[in-house]
Amino acid sequence: MAILLTGGAGKTSIRVASLLQDAKVPFLLASRRGQAAAPEGMPAVKFDWLNPSSYDDPFKYRFPEQEKISAVYLISPEIPDPPPPMNAFIDLAVEKHQVKRFVLLAGNSVEKGSHHVGKVWQHLVDIGVEYCVVRATWFMERMSEQEHLTTIKNEDKFYTACGDGKAPFISAIDIAAVAFHALTDKAPQHCDYRLLGPELLSYDEIGVKLSNGLGRKIEHVRLSAEDNVQRYIEAGFPEQYAALLTRLETMTAQGTEERMNSDVEKVTGRPPITFDDWVQLHKSAWR
Ligand SMILES: NC(=O)c1ccc[n+]([C@@H]2O[C@H](COP(=O)([O-])OP(=O)(O)OC[C@H]3O[C@@H](n4cnc5c(N)ncnc54)[C@H](OP(=O)(O)O)[C@@H]3O)[C@@H](O)[C@H]2O)c1
Structure with missing residues (x-):
């Protein structure tokens, strides 16, 4: 198992990366700046949501034990309509590289199939992969x-x-803690948390x-x-x-x-x- 973290060294991905590093789970950061944005000791590749020719690049990375990327953390680019590039990447990751699981970070106002990444959420349901949506x-x-x-x-x-x-x-500490569980827990994921x-x-x-x-x-x-x-x-x-x-x-x-809930504690075992x-x-x- 290896985890691909889009969103590079952004606020939540970098904290998920630290948790993966501590747990000795191989991971790869992906963003436009690639290694230039990553802290020392964290592997990264260049990846641009707006450049489909970069979509295969994370899968060319050689992990130390030849692990394959099995789960992807999805951070949308800041563009008005993220679903077309995000869904195209998801399809490639599933069909060509056998990725099994996706964890999608969304805003609180997003609903399945609604605006913005709501359409990515719907796509994950439609294609039948394991997924977890974390709405913050x-x-x-x-x-x-x-x-x-x-x-x-x-x-x-x-x-x-x-x-x-x-x-x-x-x-972002708590968002990363929930995303870490959603990416790595053994049980199949079909979940939607409000963080x-x-x-x-x-x-x-x-x-x-x-x-x-x-x-x-x-x-x-x-x-x-x-x-x-x-x-x-x-x-x-x-x-x-x-x-x-x-x-x-x-x-x-x-x-x-x-609104209030206890989703963070339910997943992580501690209050936010x-x-x-x-x-x-x-x-x-x-x-
Ligand atoms: N801030 C809030 O209060 C809030 C609340 C709820 C939800 N959210 C959601 O949180 C998400 C952002 O997550 P975050 O805060 O962890 O990330 P972040 O700190 O905003 O960082 C995102 C990273 O994505 C990379 N990126 C930007 N455009 C890209 C592109 N075209 N291709 C590839 N990578 C790209 C950038 O790195 P490079 O420059 O290296 O490409 C950037 O460091 C957004 O979807 C937002 O809607 C935020």
């Missing part, structure tokens, strides 16, 4: 690795269109927790949807992605992320990390 709410890492890192570091502020909306923020953190928090409350954890005031600034899109564009995000993020944020303002504990682990990110 807002990542805690938005504050430490993504949209809000720079303004927290430079201005002690972060900006959203989430208003008073609450979400059960989850860490939610342990407490419902508004972004104002996130600001207070960051302030307490970092020992300086961090302020949540509320923006209108229009101003929020503009801000993301000015920060260098493609227009469509800025609009998508803002739509998800305004949905959050309307309460769509307000709290925001306070997560801040303590990541303090150096905002220095």
Whole structure:
């Protein structure tokens, strides 16, 4: 057994890779930058969802014990319509390389057969392979690795269109722990988990927790949807992605992320990390 992790050295794939490394399960990271993006000691290949001629390349990699890739972690590229390239790759992986299992990371609003990777989920069902869909709410890492890192570091502020909306923020640590099980557990997988953190928090409350954890005031600034899109564009995000993020944020303002469950604990045997504990682990990110 070997595991292919698309999403390269991204937030969740790199953490799944660490768990696989600890468990001595062979794995390969795959992304456009290949080895250049991977930490030392982690094997990687160049792979581009938008270039079908790269789809065979991960399967040419020689693992130390000649293991074959039997499961793939699927991270969609940031394009408006990911299913056509993702489903084409899945078909090639199954038909030509006998891959048996796929684990798909999706946003919380995705349903089987619906928009975005919902159509990848439907495809996995239609072709009859083992699959697990992990639907995650807002990542805690938005504050430490993504949209809000720079303004927290430079201005002690972060900006959203989430208003008073609450979400059960989850860490990539817990997403990776669930994905690790879904990729490696012996029992056949046909599952769908919603990955939610342990407490419902508004972004104002996130600001207070960051302030307490970092020992300086961090302020949540509320923006209108229009101003929020503009801000993301000015920060260098493609227009469509800025609009998508803002739509998800305004949905959050309307309460769509307000739910709780115990899926992380059911799979991993431990509760998901709290925001306070997560801040303590990541303090150096905002220095
Ligand atoms: N952030 C959130 O709050 C949140 C919430 C729910 C769901 N999600 C979902 O999480 C997923 C992102 O996962 P993540 O955060 O673990 O990843 P990530 O940190 O966003 O990293 C994704 C990686 O994918 C690679 N990539 C981008 N375009 C590619 C392409 N065309 N071909 C091959 N590789 C490509 C990039 O590496 P290279 O530059 O080397 O190619 C990048 O490092 C998205 O599907 C998102 O919808 C996010």
